[in-house]
Each structure stands twice: as C-alpha cells, then as structure tokens.
Amino acid sequence: MDTVSEFATPPATAAAPRRPLAAKIDRVLGVIVEIPAAILVVAEVVVLFSGIVARYLLHTPLTWSDELASTLFLWLAMLGAVVALRRGEHMRMTALVSRCTPEWRNFFDALGVAAGLGFLLLIIGPAFRWAEEEAFITTPAMEISNVWRAAAFPVGVGLMIAFSLLRLTMRSGVPQALLALALVALAVAGFWWLGPMLKTLGNLNLIIFFVGVVGFCVFSGVPIVFSFALATFGYLALTTRVPTMTLVGRMDEGMSHLILLAVPLFVFLGLLIEMCGMAKAMVRFLASLLGHVRGGLSYVLIGAMYLVSGISGSKAADMAAVAPALFPEMKARGAKPGDLVALLSATGAQTETIPPSIVLITIGSVTGVSIAALFTGGLLPGVVLAIGLCFVVARRYRHDDLSHVVKAKWPEIGKTFIIALPALALPFLIRAAVVEGVSTATEVSTIGIVYSLIIGLLVYRQFDWSRLGQILIDTASLSGAILIIIGAASAMAWGLTQSGFSRTLVEIMTHLPGGAIGFMAVSILAFIILGSVLEGIPAIVLFGPLLFPIAKLVGIHEVHYAMVVVLAMGLGLFAPPFGVGYYAACAIGKVNPDEGIGPIWGYMLALLIGLIIVAAVPWFSIGFL
Structure with missing residues (x-):
C-alpha cells in the first residue's frame, strides 16, 4: 500500500517507463540542486551558532546574523521543495488512490504531477514580478538588495517546473501523462471561462474553491501544497481584484518566518x-x-x-x-508485527506535544503564543x-x-x-x-x-x-516539503480572512452550546478529522490564527488549547484508515498495514481517554508555566 506522511510520498509504480535521456538530465540537474541545498543547511547551522557564541560568550552580537539566516532560509526552503518534488516526497493523501489498480494509480500519480505543474506555470509570472518589486528594497543590516533573497522563489518555481516535466516523462506512460495534462488544462480553462459568473456568487466561492477544489485535489492524490495553492490562486484570480502577485508574497511571508528555521535544524538534529x-x-x-x-x-x-x-x-x-x-x-x-506497528503509531500520536515538536514551533509562529511556554x-x-x-x-x-x-x-x-x-x-x-x-x-x-x-x-x-x-x-527535502505547505496554507488562511470567513467562524464558535466546554469538544472533533486529512502543520497554519483568538475569548488558556488540538491532530494523523502516520509506521516497521488495524484501536481508545483528561484538567498543560 502506498503511504504518505512527513516521511515521503512513494514514487510511481515500478511499471512506469524510465527514459534514459530524461533520467540523465534528472540526475545531473538533481545534483546541481542537492549540493547547494545541503550546503545551505550547514550554512544555517554555522550562522546561528556563531550568533549564539558572539552574543553569549563574546558579548558582541552579530547584527547581520538574523538577516543573513533569513535570506539563506528562503533559498533553503525553495531548493528543499525542489528536491522533495524530484524525489516524490511532497505530502499527499493516498488512502483512496492506493486502493486502485496499478494502472489507475499510475494515472493519479501523473495527475498529481500535472496539477502541480499547472499551478507552477500559473505562478511563474507573478513570482518574477514579485522578485522585481523586491529589488527596490535594501536590507537594513547587510545593505544589499532584497532581490538576492526574493529570487529564490522564481528560481525554485522554475526548477520545479523542469522536474515536473521530467517526472511526467520518466515515470508515467504517454497516455496517462497526456490525459492528466489535458484534464488539468481543461479544468483551468473551464474555471477561467466561468470567471465572470463566479464573481457574482459571493461567499459561495469559498465552498467551491476551499472545499470543492481542495477536497477533490487532496482525495485525488494531488500533493497538499498544490491542492491549497491551486484553490487559493483560483479564488484570488477569479473572484477578487487582488493581484496574483499577492499570493507569492503571502507564501513567502508564511514559509520564511525566522522562527521556522527550527524546522530544518531539528530535522537535521533528529537524523x-x-x-x-x-x-x-x-x-x-x-x-x-x-x-x-x-x-x-x-x-x-x-x-x-x-x-x-x-x-x-x-x-x-x-x-x-x-x-x-x-x-x-x-x-x-x-x-506480533501488527501489534508492534500499532503501538509505534500510538506512541507517535502520544508524543506530538513533547518539545521540540515541530507542530508546537509552527503554532508559536502563526499564533504568537510563546514557544518557551509551549x-x-x-x-x-x-x-x-x-x-x-x-x-x-x-x-x-x-x-x-x-x-x-x-x-x-x-x-x-x-x-x-x-x-x-x-x-x-x-x-x-x-x-x-x-x-x-x-x-x-x-x-x-x-x-x-x-x-x-x-x-x-x-x-x-x-x-x-x-x-x-x-x-x-x-x-x-523534508524541510522544503513542510515549509512550502506552511506557505501555501498561510496564503489560503489569508484568503479566508479577507473574505470575511473568520468573522463568521468567530460568530458561530463563540455561540456554541456549552461555552468553553462546547468549543473544546468541537475543536477536538474538528482537529481529529483535520489531522487525518491534512496532517498537523497545514491544519494548524490554516485554522490556528482563526481558532486560537476564539479560545482566548471563551476563557481557554492558549497553551492548554494548543496541547489539546495538537494531541487531537496526532490522534487523527496516526489512526487508520486515513491517518497517514499509521501507514508511515508500517513502512518503517516493514509490516503490512492490514496487520495493525485490529490491535491499534485499543491504543487509540486509551489516547482518546487521555486526550479528554488533558482537555478537562488544564493543570496538565499550564501547571508549570
């Protein structure tokens, strides 16, 4: 069974053809991208550690260290996303696709690549225009043009276009690739033709794009980042007067927040x-x-x-x-092997709040809650x-x-x-x-x-x-796959906020029966579902800025609420049949997923009871703050 998680998305079926010339170009271009990406990881470690030494031991802070780290970070995120695309490691949901025959699986793999290619071709122009606008900004500490940083986005998009074409050539049969490209082109043209009518539908467009388009793409196996990005691009381009260049800026703002530098560095530490x-x-x-x-x-x-x-x-x-x-x-x-992977999955959900959890770092980044407190x-x-x-x-x-x-x-x-x-x-x-x-x-x-x-x-x-x-x-690769999803989800959350959806959500959630208890119960259920479909990070980036202020408004401590939603997402992420973390645990344990589905429910029930206890007793989350 194909599995998808923070680990990797498997390549297309082994039966897919590999063409020697395309494979050679892929290898050469892959090395050209991977070497700078690896060097950037080392550079970030050196820059940030030098800042600690200079500030704490030498008492002479490096005023330019954060600025340089931020510049290198966007390049690391974009090149990492390119490497992840080349290796097929962008997060996808394949719970439904994996049940198809090999021929249909190969088609859906091609469709996922073609959908991503469609978005990349739509955004390449705005990406270059955004970089040109950034050229007029001079950085305060290093006093260089911000285009040195901003160029990472169009360069990364261009490289992803190249690798998408190579993936279609190497790993898909000609009929599947052509059909996938034709369907994506037809869908884009159809939405463009319907543009004038869509403008008259008002907030109904939120359901069309952020439920319909996102849902169809996610369940079809399109990488989550492109599912979010296509929906947001379509919503902004066809139903608003917001320039599409704004999408690039919002993605950049979401994925290059300096605090998110902890993501690649902790991933490196873990390995x-x-x-x-x-x-x-x-x-x-x-x-x-x-x-x-x-x-x-x-x-x-x-x-x-x-x-x-x-x-x-x-x-x-x-x-x-x-x-x-x-x-x-x-x-x-x-x-029994099934019980082993069941327990491994359960412990994965159990430890989602243990610092330095990347999900906690993401919450601090998008909601402003103290990371030390988290x-x-x-x-x-x-x-x-x-x-x-x-x-x-x-x-x-x-x-x-x-x-x-x-x-x-x-x-x-x-x-x-x-x-x-x-x-x-x-x-x-x-x-x-x-x-x-x-x-x-x-x-x-x-x-x-x-x-x-x-x-x-x-x-x-x-x-x-x-x-x-x-x-x-x-x-x-793993960091790029995570960070570009954060960027796409941030842009999507911004689009939802601009539409007035956040005000409607606040109105509904603050008037739920039961006050804080009702809000907490609905949040647990919602984040279990979101965790199984979107995984933790995109769900937090998308809904964290909307729901955390409501939690505070109804009297729930932000750190307590963070612990509850993270554990709820962990429950969804590691529970079959949709929890992709479960299938990743099976891949690591080299066990057939069917063997663990029976034993895992006892562990999941224990986790659910524990989650309810944590939700009911705030002291467990805030007793030592």
Whole structure:
C-alpha cells in the first residue's frame, strides 16, 4: 500500500517507463540542486551558532546574523521543495488512490504531477514580478538588495517546473501523462471561462474553491501544497481584484518566518542523533531496566519515543531511530508485527506535544503564543497519554511467558546508564539553553547539533561521514516539503480572512452550546478529522490564527488549547484508515498495514481517554508555566 506522511510520498509504480535521456538530465540537474541545498543547511547551522557564541560568550552580537539566516532560509526552503518534488516526497493523501489498480494509480500519480505543474506555470509570472518589486528594497543590516533573497522563489518555481516535466516523462506512460495534462488544462480553462459568473456568487466561492477544489485535489492524490495553492490562486484570480502577485508574497511571508528555521535544524538534529548512536544508547538503557517484565519492551518503546521526541522534534526521525533497535527483540519474544506497528503509531500520536515538536514551533509562529511556554506545557500531556498506553500494554501482555528472559544485573544497568548518559543529557541541555536565555527556540537546535557532533565523534564514535551528505539532503527535502505547505496554507488562511470567513467562524464558535466546554469538544472533533486529512502543520497554519483568538475569548488558556488540538491532530494523523502516520509506521516497521488495524484501536481508545483528561484538567498543560 502506498503511504504518505512527513516521511515521503512513494514514487510511481515500478511499471512506469524510465527514459534514459530524461533520467540523465534528472540526475545531473538533481545534483546541481542537492549540493547547494545541503550546503545551505550547514550554512544555517554555522550562522546561528556563531550568533549564539558572539552574543553569549563574546558579548558582541552579530547584527547581520538574523538577516543573513533569513535570506539563506528562503533559498533553503525553495531548493528543499525542489528536491522533495524530484524525489516524490511532497505530502499527499493516498488512502483512496492506493486502493486502485496499478494502472489507475499510475494515472493519479501523473495527475498529481500535472496539477502541480499547472499551478507552477500559473505562478511563474507573478513570482518574477514579485522578485522585481523586491529589488527596490535594501536590507537594513547587510545593505544589499532584497532581490538576492526574493529570487529564490522564481528560481525554485522554475526548477520545479523542469522536474515536473521530467517526472511526467520518466515515470508515467504517454497516455496517462497526456490525459492528466489535458484534464488539468481543461479544468483551468473551464474555471477561467466561468470567471465572470463566479464573481457574482459571493461567499459561495469559498465552498467551491476551499472545499470543492481542495477536497477533490487532496482525495485525488494531488500533493497538499498544490491542492491549497491551486484553490487559493483560483479564488484570488477569479473572484477578487487582488493581484496574483499577492499570493507569492503571502507564501513567502508564511514559509520564511525566522522562527521556522527550527524546522530544518531539528530535522537535521533528529537524523544526526540516530546516526551517532545516541538513540540506540537510550533504548538499551531502558531495555536493561524493563526488559524482564511482561510487556517490558513495549514500555521501553513508549519511554524511548518520549525521550527521542524530546531531542529530534521529527516523527520521522523518532520512529526510524527506535523501531529498528527494538522490533527484532520484541518479535523474538513473541510480539506480533501488527501489534508492534500499532503501538509505534500510538506512541507517535502520544508524543506530538513533547518539545521540540515541530507542530508546537509552527503554532508559536502563526499564533504568537510563546514557544518557551509551549515547550514547558507539552511535557505532562505526553505523560498522561503514556500512562494510558501502559495500561493497554499491561492488559495485552499479562500472560506473557518470560521464563527465557534474563533480568539484567545492576552492574549491567549501571553500565548502560553511563553509556546513555550523554544522550539522556541532550533534552535537558536543549531546554536549559532556552530557559536560561542562552539561545532562542530557533537557535537552540544548533547547540544540540554541535553537542551531538562532539558526542558522536568522541564518545560513541559512530559518526559515519559517508552518510552526512545524504542526511543533509534528506533534511533539505523534508524541510522544503513542510515549509512550502506552511506557505501555501498561510496564503489560503489569508484568503479566508479577507473574505470575511473568520468573522463568521468567530460568530458561530463563540455561540456554541456549552461555552468553553462546547468549543473544546468541537475543536477536538474538528482537529481529529483535520489531522487525518491534512496532517498537523497545514491544519494548524490554516485554522490556528482563526481558532486560537476564539479560545482566548471563551476563557481557554492558549497553551492548554494548543496541547489539546495538537494531541487531537496526532490522534487523527496516526489512526487508520486515513491517518497517514499509521501507514508511515508500517513502512518503517516493514509490516503490512492490514496487520495493525485490529490491535491499534485499543491504543487509540486509551489516547482518546487521555486526550479528554488533558482537555478537562488544564493543570496538565499550564501547571508549570
């Protein structure tokens, strides 16, 4: 079954043809893009860490560091999005498409590429005009033209057009590619022809574009970023007088907020700790403590995901680091593969609030809530849900036969603890750096990166230089896929706000029966659904600016509300049949998704009960603020 998540979107079916000339062009152009993208990740780490050293140790702040980091960031986001498109790693929903025959799947893959190509061709002109307008702006610190930064957008769009054409040529049959292109062209022409009539429909256009177009595109397997972008472009171009160049500006504003620099840096940190052996050291320590009790390794899995989430901030890195270290031994003890991926998925949802969660960073970026407060508030809700999962594990494994399992001796436990201590110290180091004012939430990941490099080289000595380049490229790709969705969702949210939709939503939500309780209940249900369809980040960017002010208006603390909606989205993201995180866990565990659907519902019920407890007791979220 095809899977889609923050990890990757699989390439088209293996039966699709590959043409030698196109493949050669793709490889050469891919290298030309991947090398600068990898260098930009390193450059961001160096610039931000230099800023920390200059400010905290030398007491001479670098006035240009944030400006340079922001300029490089837009280039990193756009080149990363290009790499993600080339590798087929933009987020898609394929729950329906995956049920089709291989021929139809190949067609829907081609349709997704063709739809993205349609948007890119529509936006390339406005992108160049926007860059030309930015040429008149001079940056205050470096005193250079802002076109050096703004050029990233048209360059990125141009490269994505090239790779879209190459993907259609290489991975789709001629009939499927031509049919997909024809359908997209026909749809664009049809909407353009209906433009005068659409202008007379008023707010009915919100349903046509933001429900109809988005829904059709998402469920057809079109990447979420292009589903959002096509709907927003069509709404602005056909029903308003807003210049289409505004869409480019809104996407830029949404995806290049400096605080979002934490996304690629924490992704890189997560991949780095797995390569350096830090995650494995923590897992071994927990296994030595609990490996001899019934369901012991399942408790270790829950605890390990909690600890690793506190380091990486990336669910991809979390599950990829923990599962290979535990699954073989768990299977040897009789655990069923389906139950393993079910628990892995459940722990993915459980740890969504553990700092430095990328979703929490996104919430802080789009709503203005303190990220330090979100990081503090996210620790206990994860514990509440972990306790619920432990109850399910205790019941499920109460009859385990452990006669062949040897309990670890205290000297062995002490040895694994000493080995794991440098890794266990990292979450506390990250948190202390933010709380003590050594670095901002954006910069703190660079401290973790430098620390991990030192520990990997000098302590664990597992640093694999040959993998470093690929890790940097993977970081750029995943970050680009995330950031461009944030940009598209920000533009879409702006369009909804300008239409007056936000005022209508405020009016409806503030008059729900039950006041704050009714609002919280509706929010939980809505974000579970949104989490399963849109994934956490685009849902937060789209609805966070609209709903968080309402929560405050009805008397709900913003940090408490953030914890509830993040956990609700996590529940939707990792629950089958639509939760794409579940299928990603199956891919990491190399288990057929059908095997885990039965066992997962017990864990999901425990998570839902835990979510209700967190929602009902604000202290779990704000007790330590």
